[in-house]
Amino acid sequence: MQTPLPSALPPSVRKAHEVVMAKSEGEFTLLDRKVLNVLLARAYKNLGGPAIHRISMKDLIDLFSDSGRAGPIKESLERLWKQSIAIDYIDEDGHPRSLRCHYLSFDLCHIEAGYLDYAFDKILMRFIHNPKVYSIIQLDTVRRFKTAGGLKLYEQMIAYYGRHHPVWVVSLNEAHDFFEATGIYRTRFDRFRERVVDVAVREVNNLSGFDVAVEYDTSGRGGKIVGLKFSATPKTDERIASPANGPPVWSKRRDENTVDMFMGASDKEYFAPPMLRDDTLAEGRIICGSDANVLEKIQVWHDEFGRRGYGSDPDETFLAWLRMDLAHKRDPEVQDLDVTAIFENLMGDA
Secondary structure (H helix, E strand, O other): OOOOOOOOOOOEEEEHHHHHHHOOOOOOOOOHHHHHHHHHHHHEEEEEOOOOEEEEEHHHHHOOOOOOOHHHHHHHHHHHHOOOOHHHEEEEEEEOEEEOOOOOEEEEEEOOOEEHHHHOOOOOOHHHOOOOEEEEHHHHHHHHOOOOHHHHHHHHHHHHHHHOOOEEEHHHHHHHOOOOOOOHHOOOOOHHHHHHHHHHHHHHHOOOOEEEEEEEEEEOOOOOOEEEEEEEEEEHHHHHHOOOHHHOOOOOOOOOOOEEOOOOHHHHHOOOOOOOHHHHHHHHHHOOOOOHHHHHHHHHHHHHOOOOOOEEEHHHHHHHHHHHHHHHHHHHHHOOHHHHHHHHHHHHOO
8 A cells, every 4th residue: 555645745746848858867767756756846835935945754765665764765866966967958049958967966864764955956946946838747646657667758748638739749769868768779669669668658547547649650661660659638437447547646635634834734724636537627628728728727726726625526616717717818808807706706605
């Protein structure tokens, strides 16, 4: 049985697209990626404040060390500090840029009951703090992954899942770089497909709230593979009910009286965000059309109404708010109305 998330952690965190796509210049493990997500989640609400963040070593050990010892966590922190990462991106002026840095620096108490103080690389902060394009990472889902490729594909495709056109297209070389393939996996496509891509797709489909399919683009008479196209779609009712999908992300709840260190309130006061159904997400994408990203709208809804509660039917409440919010932007006749005030009144009657 999976250890519940510590009360100091939110259930999800925004992870910038550039950080998801970052390539390691050394060997990064699945544990490293999981630890980074937790450190990012623990710090996220305070990224605009003090540069140094703190987390209990016991929390990290309980979450990620099967042996109950700090050794694997300490080795992971060493790699996150020591190994370089590469981010290639386009700046606001449309110019290609290359960034090289480390993930973090840290001050570690070697007593296992002590604390880890850490800070993200300053140059990396431009992406971590208020990212323009990001994935909303569910930490309980992240913890269940067994392969680094599967986790990285999940982080990438969850950003596309909420889009009007949920497809990610890459060249074969870009796919090699994304999955950090080496050796025979770069020279033998059949091995890369079977041992890397298929494994990652299967794991995402087993663990996440959506399904991913992959198609291969060919070129020339020999049908040489030159690119891959990943698409994300809602799970069918049969797939949702399948035991392979595991428990819902929000199925585990902590003591409702436990005070959340981020929010300064207990779940009874705060109302933990619900896991919306896949059909709700599908309807939300239709409502948004090309005007908005439904996952970003869900985050706005959480941020604005989390402390007020979500009503007896969170799915219908969200869709009602989404229609009202987008109508406010689309229809000139209602642009002067205070959507927040109207919705709060409706919630008061729920």
